[in-house]
Amino acid sequence: MSFLGIDLGTGSLKVAIIDEDGREQAVASAAYALETPHAGWAETSVQTWWRALGEAAARLPVEARRGVRAIGFSGQMHGVVLIDAEGNAVRPAMLWPDTRALSLLDAWPDPQANPVAPGMAGPLLRWIVGNEPETVRHTRWALQPKDWLRVALGGAIVTDPSDACATALADPAGVWDDALLARLAVPREWFAPLAPSYAAGGALSKHAADALGLPAGILLAVGGADTPCAALGSGLERDGDALLTTGTGGQIVVLSAGRPATARGLHCYRAVSDHWYRMAAMQNVGIALERVRGWLAYEWADAYREAFDEVNLDAGPTFLPYLTGERTPWLNPAARGGWLGLALDHTRGAMMRAAFEGVAFSLRAGLDAIRASGAPVTSLKLAGGGSVDARWRQLLADALNVELHAVDCPNAAPRGAAILGGLASGHWHAGDLAALAPGATRVASPRNDTALADRYARFLDLYGRVEDWFDVIDRQDRDAQR
Numbered sequence: 368m369s370f371l372g373i374d375l376g377t378g379s380l381k382v383a384i385i386d387e388d389g390r391e392q393a394v395a396s397a398a399y400a401l402e403t404p405h406a407g408w409a410e411t412s413v414q415t416w417w418r419a420l421g422e423a424a425a426r427l428p429v430e431a432r433r434g435v436r437a438i439g440f441s442g443q444m445h446g447v448v449l450i451d452a453e454g455n456a457v458r459p460a461m462l463w464p465d466t467r468a469l470s471l472l473d474a475w476p477d478p479q480a481n482p483v484a485p486g487m488a489g490p491l492l493r494w495i496v497g498n499e500p501e502t503v504r505h506t507r508w509a510l511q512p513k514d515w516l517r518v519a520l521g522g523a524i525v526t527d528p529s530d531a532c533a534t535a536l537a538d539p540a541g542v543w544d545d546a547l548l549a550r551l552a553v554p555r556e557w558f559a560p561l562a563p564s565y566a567a568g569g570a571l572s573k574h575a576a577d578a579l580g581l582p583a584g585i586l587l588a589v590g591g592a593d594t595p596c597a598a599l600g601s602g603l604e605r606d607g608d609a610l611l612t613t614g615t616g617g618q619i620v621v622l623s624a625g626r627p628a629t630a631r632g633l634h635c636y637r638a639v640s641d642h643w644y645r646m647a648a649m650q651n652v653g654i655a656l657e658r659v660r661g662w663l664a665y666e667w668a669d670a671y672r673e674a675f676d677e678v679n680l681d682a683g684p685t686f687l688p689y690l691t692g693e694r695t696p697w698l699n700p701a702a703r704g705g706w707l708g709l710a711l712d713h714t715r716g717a718m719m720r721a722a723f724e725g726v727a728f729s730l731r732a733g734l735d736a737i738r739a740s741g742a743p744v745t746s747l748k749l750a751g752g753g754s755v756d757a758r759w760r761q762l763l764a765d766a767l768n769v770e771l772h773a774v775d776c777p778n779a780a781p782r783g784a785a786i787l788g789g790l791a792s793g794h795w796h797a798g799d800l801a802a803l804a805p806g807a808t809r810v811a812s813p814r815n816d817t818a819l820a821d822r823y824a825r826f827l828d829l830y831g832r833v834e835d836w837f838d839v840i841d842r843q844d845r846d847a848q849r
Contacts, residue, residue, distance in 0.1 A: 368794070369434045371581070372600075372785030373420065374441040374593060374778075375512050377401065377462060377615045378653075380419040383781035384431050387794060389803040394778050395426035402459065407466040409486065410459035413448060413515060420516070424579040432580045438520070438571065439788030440590025441597070441780045442513025444533045447488040449495070449557075452507040454518060458499070461491045462512075463616075464650065464691045468494040469700050474551055481532070481539060481634050482698050489535030492553045509557040513590050521572025522587040527564040528637040529591040539626065541637050564591035564639035565790035588791035591639035593780045594618045594646060599639050600783030601750050601774045602804025606642075611747045611763075611771070612779070613754040617652035617730050621645045621742045630740035632696035632733075639787060640797065645742055647695040647733030652726055655688035655704065659722040663715045673716030674723055675758040681818055683717045684708040685829050686725035693729070696736040697830070701837045707829060723759065724819075727766035728826040734767050746770045748807055750779040757810070764811035765819050772807040 369392060374381045379398040386392050397419035402410045424432070446462040468490035475483040483489065492509060495502055510518065511530040518524060528541025536553070537543050541561060548555050562568065568589035576583035590596075598610050598620050606624040611617070623643045627635050634646040660670050677683065684706040692700035706721060738744060749771045754760060764771045776782055786803060789795045795803070 368436050369431065370785040370788040370792070370794070371435045371438045372441065372781035372783065372788065373438060373516065374596070374781040374784055375416060375443060375516050376593065376780075377443050377464070380416060380423050381778055381781045382420075382423045382427060383778045383785055384427060384435065385782060385785045385789075389786065391776065391778065391782065393427045393431045394781070395423045397422040401462065401464065405467070407469070409462045409464040411462060412459045413456045413519070416460075416512075416516065417519065421578055424581070429580060433582065435581055435585060436794075437586040437588060437788035437792040438581075439588040439784035439786065439791065440513040440517050441593045441784035442511060442516065442530070442590065444511075444530065444592045444594060445484070445487040446512055447491055447534075448510045448512060448515040449502060449506045450508050450510060450515065450518070451505050456515070457505045458502050460512060460515070462486065464654070465491060466692060466700055467491070471497075474547070475535060481535070481636070482632060482694060483535045484692075484694055485700050487533065487535040489547075489551070492536075493551050496552050506557060508559060510559060511592075513592075514559060517568055517587055517590060520575040520587060522569030524559045525562045525568050525589055526559040527589045527591050527639070528561060529564055529595045529639050531561060532636045533592055533634070539635050539637070562589050564589055564595075565787050567791045586788070586792050588784075588787040590784055590787055592636075594620055595636070595638040595644065596783035596787070597750055597779040598622065598644065598783070599786055599800070600776060600779035600781070600805075601748050602807070603748070604640070604800045604804065607742070609744050609747050610750060611730070611754075611767075612750045613652050615652065615654045617649040617726075617733070619647040619730070619734050619737060619744075619747070621737055621744060627742075628740065630736065632694070632698055632736045633740055634695075639783065640800070645737055645740060647737050649695055649729050649733050650691045650693055651688040651704065651729060655690050655726055656722060658690060659686075659719060663719055665715070665719065670719050671756055671758060673714070674719040677716050677720040680720065681822065684713060684721045685822070685826055686718070686721035687826070687830060687833075688722065688725045688729050695733040697732075697834075699834065699837065701840070702834070703837050703840060723762060724766070724822060725826065727762050728823050730763070731766050731823060732827070734769075744769060746772065749773045749810065750776070760811045761814075764813050765816045766823065768813045770809060770813070771811045773810045774805055774807050776805040
């Protein structure tokens with residue numbers, strides 16, 4: 368007996384099979400690119416996701432697939448997929464890096480229970496209502512990405528609180544806000560009913576089973592958002608447990624037995640279990656480093672080597688990584704990135720090192736917001752494909768001033784999704800979660816690097832000095848697009 372977890376990410380789809388004891392048996396993935404048909408847009412065709420699922424599933428051993436008894440789902444948060452009454456997508460999915468709705472955030476009151484970003488479903492749907500009447504006419508359901516995938520596999524039209532609460536259209540507990548939907552003129556009937564992440568959400572259709580090489584009729588769990596799924600897969604199960612994930616974006620999650628107090632710049636969301644969590648969400652981690660690597664024409668091995676061979680760091684440039692705006696702690700979708708302090712003698716290695724430090728500093732600014740909210744964090748579990756290099760891990764430990772413990776499970780989100788499948792099938796129960804936690808190995812401890820601390824202060828000072836300028840550039844960009 369085994370369980371399959373599917374994680375529908377921003378840049379790739381991952382699948383993992385775990386056995387009845389929670390041990391990973393097989394894993395595979397397929398990558399794809401974001402589509403940007405206009406400046407500030409971020410979309411993906413659902414057919415791209417479907418092809419990626421088929422490719423990833425085909426890479427799993429045939430025998431492992433035959434033993435699957437339930438499927439759980441994890442998906443990128445905030446975006447939205449619009450489908451018609453027959454289940455067909457009426458347009459490409461709109462995703463969290465999208466900024467087209469930047470000017471439409473005035474409908475959300477301030478102070479807010481949760482920060483609202485333009486790439487969340489709420490602002491995006493407000494934009495759709497105002498700009499695409501044909502899309503509105505054909506839409507029957509507005510689904511989160513992982514919910515679209517479950518429906519495409521034969522599952523029920525349903526969502527869970529961990530995804531609903533991150534749409535900016537529900538309260539922090541994940542219950543749809545009817546008054547807000549009416550104010551936005553977004554049809555209430557577009558939104559799926561709620562069920563727990565670990566509930567049953569339909570069965571695998573024969574068509575999907577044939578396409579994926581899986582048994583038809585196996586149970587589909589409702590599933591959850593990728594960040595709390597990664598927390599579950601990483602073994603977070605007690606109040607105060609904390610996790611850093613580094614992927615396209617970065618998240619710092621601190622589990623809470625009760626609802627945390629609201630704090631500026633932080634998200635307060637429901638977990639896929641019965642917990643809550645504080646989250647600092649930084650948009651520019653892997654996406655910024657990958658773009659810088661491309662600009663500097665590096666292969667990754669050379670990028671790491673030359674960046675971490677740099678010795679004259681205090682005389683190096685400072686890099687702001689905010690290529691897609693930023694959420695925690697600045698709540699500034701107009702923020703932008705770049706180097707300042709470049710001189711003729713700076714090498715591309717110095718620029719790459721500044722990029723690594725800039726990303727680490729942006730994560731530190733998010734962690735500082737969590738600490739200011741009353742959650743002391745001295746140790747973080749570490750997950751995510753962008754955090755395996757030992758030198759990068761040490762820089763993170765020094766910049767964040769924490770011990771880092773790498774989870775002995777590089778595929779935390781699909782593993783968490785697979786566990787949801789096991790819970791939905793009745794194989795596991797809530798009391799089993801502690802025993803399912805993977806091991807974690809300490810990989811870095813902070814070294815009290817005072818020079819790095821000074822560069823972090825310089826980073827914060829630079830952001831404060833240019834923040835007003837970002838607004839000017841943003842207004843010019845919007846005027847140019849009209």
